[in-house]
Amino acid sequence: MEKILGILGGMGPMATADLFTKITAMTKASCDNDHLRVLIDSNAKIPDRTNAILYGGESPLPYMLDSALRLESMGAQCLIMPCNTAHFYINELQKAVAVPFINMIEETAKAVPEGCRPALLATSGTIKTGLYSNALKKRGFDLIVPDESHHMLYMAAIHDIKGGRVPDRGSFLMLLKWLKQKGADTFILGCTEIPLAFQWLEIDEPYVDATMVLARSAITFCGKEIRE
Amino acid sequence: MEKILGILGGMGPMATADLFTKITAMTKASCDNDHLRVLIDSNAKIPDRTNAILYGGESPLPYMLDSALRLESMGAQCLIMPCNTAHFYINELQKAVAVPFINMIEETAKAVPEGCRPALLATSGTIKTGLYSNALKKRGFDLIVPDESHHMLYMAAIHDIKGGRVPDRGSFLMLLKWLKQKGADTFILGCTEIPLAFQWLEIDEPYVDATMVLARSAITFCGKEIRE
Numbered sequence: 001m002e003k004i005l006g007i008l009g010g011m012g013p014m015a016t017a018d019l020f021t022k023i024t025a026m027t028k029a030s031c032d033n034d035h036l037r038v039l040i041d042s043n044a045k046i047p048d049r050t051n052a053i054l055y056g057g058e059s060p061l062p063y064m065l066d067s068a069l070r071l072e073s074m075g076a077q078c079l080i081m082p083c084n085t086a087h088f089y090i091n092e093l094q095k096a097v098a099v100p101f102i103n104m105i106e107e108t109a110k111a112v113p114e115g116c117r118p119a120l121l122a123t124s125g126t127i128k129t130g131l132y133s134n135a136l137k138k139r140g141f142d143l144i145v146p147d148e149s150h151h152m153l154y155m156a157a158i159h160d161i162k163g164g165r166v167p168d169r170g171s172f173l174m175l176l177k178w179l180k181q182k183g184a185d186t187f188i189l190g191c192t193e194i195p196l197a198f199q200w201l202e203i204d205e206p207y208v209d210a211t212m213v214l215a216r217s218a219i220t221f222c223g224k225e226i227r228e
Numbered sequence: 229m230e231k232i233l234g235i236l237g238g239m240g241p242m243a244t245a246d247l248f249t250k251i252t253a254m255t256k257a258s259c260d261n262d263h264l265r266v267l268i269d270s271n272a273k274i275p276d277r278t279n280a281i282l283y284g285g286e287s288p289l290p291y292m293l294d295s296a297l298r299l300e301s302m303g304a305q306c307l308i309m310p311c312n313t314a315h316f317y318i319n320e321l322q323k324a325v326a327v328p329f330i331n332m333i334e335e336t337a338k339a340v341p342e343g344c345r346p347a348l349l350a351t352s353g354t355i356k357t358g359l360y361s362n363a364l365k366k367r368g369f370d371l372i373v374p375d376e377s378h379h380m381l382y383m384a385a386i387h388d389i390k391g392g393r394v395p396d397r398g399s400f401l402m403l404l405k406w407l408k409q410k411g412a413d414t415f416i417l418g419c420t421e422i423p424l425a426f427q428w429l430e431i432d433e434p435y436v437d438a439t440m441v442l443a444r445s446a447i448t449f450c451g452k453e454i455r456e
Binding site for chain 2: 010011012013014016017018020021024025029030031032033034035036037038039040041042043044045046047048070074075159162163164227
């Protein structure tokens with residue numbers, strides 16, 4: 001029995017569009033009617049998650065609760081959030097609704113190949129809250145994260161993407177090089193904007209794309225097959 | 229004052245994702261919060277519009293009414309449909325909701341440059357109901373449409389895209405050549421899947437993309453500016 005998928009989106013809108021495109025492209029379907037029904041609330045007005053978690057900015061939680069409840073009342077039978085940092089609030093959100101959330105971070109941790117040395121590309125909020133390092137530690141991985149100065153290169157790239165600009169290739173490659181020197185051989189794309197940087201800058205390094213993992217999990221959880 | 233945009237989607241899902249991506253990319257914004265709030269019901273289960281209009285198949289109208297009412301009750305303040313053929317039902321849908329629909333076909337007709345000779349690429353349903361030819365006649369254009377045999381080439385391409393396959397380039401170029409021989413110098417991409425064919429097959433011909441026109445109209449109607 002197929003489930004209606006709800007997407008608590010807008011964090012940011014382009015990452016939401018990217019996830020929705022991936023879900024559609026990855027579903028095994030030969031016509032429109034073979035696809036899942038998907039409800040999306042792309043609420044771009046949700047306050048910045050990193051700003052709230054690290055710097056005492058306005059909490060996004062009331063907005064996210066409103067969105068989760070709206071999606072549930074619209075008929076969503078399973079919820080996903082294409083924003084890694086937003087997963088800081090997932091337990092509180094899950095308490096507010098009866099339908100299950102699929103946890104993007106746990107699904108991504110499960111998808112990291114055994115024996116590799118993963119490095120995380122994510123916002124300061126995602127890194128400092130230990131969302132990924134905790135999920136990966138449980139699975140026996142020791143996560144490599146950028147130091148403060150190299151993380152600045154990352155945040156500049158993210159702000160470019162959120163503003164619709166292609167990030168600076170040289171700075172981005174410098175960040176990846178530093179992580180590889182620390183021993184990384186696989187990059188976790190732990191922010192929903194980062195797959196766009198890899199695509200736009202044509203980066204050719206092994207990675208685990210959290211958006212792709214989430215799309216795959218959502219499709220199968222909702223009762224459809226993955227296109228081969 | 230910004231309006232919340234509602235998208236009555238799923239006809240098909242990839243066209244809905246394409247429209248949502250275009251709206252996000254075309255909005256003048258420097259951060260997430262600068263974007264519009266967008267609610268989407270991508271109901272892939274809506275019965276085929278062409279099949280209902282031309283061959284007595286199940287009517288999509290009850291499904292579309294349900295979707296329009298859901299979006300309105302979720303808070304949408306303006307509705308759009310990324311499916312040209314679905315506009316056959318727009319008057320009945322508009323009667324059922326208090327919020328305004330933006331009519332993709334009328335907006336596209338307004339965007340056709342003066343003095344050109346437009347040809348229509350659209351489903352049989354859109355062509356035979358005269359949605360575009362009527363809207364264009366009011367503006368002084370005499371629309372060129374494919375004959376039955378060349379239209380078959382078009383429908384094959386659309387079914388490929390809806391199934392996630394790249395259409396055959398040779399057949400598609402044969403269709404465009406026939407339309408140019410009939411005098412066409414501009415193609416109206418009057419089906420939400422066709423921009424994907426132009427993009428995937430790298431077709432270099434003058435066109436008016438109804439999805440792009442709709443994205444532009446929706447952004448400005450909802451109170452945002454277009455990115456230059």
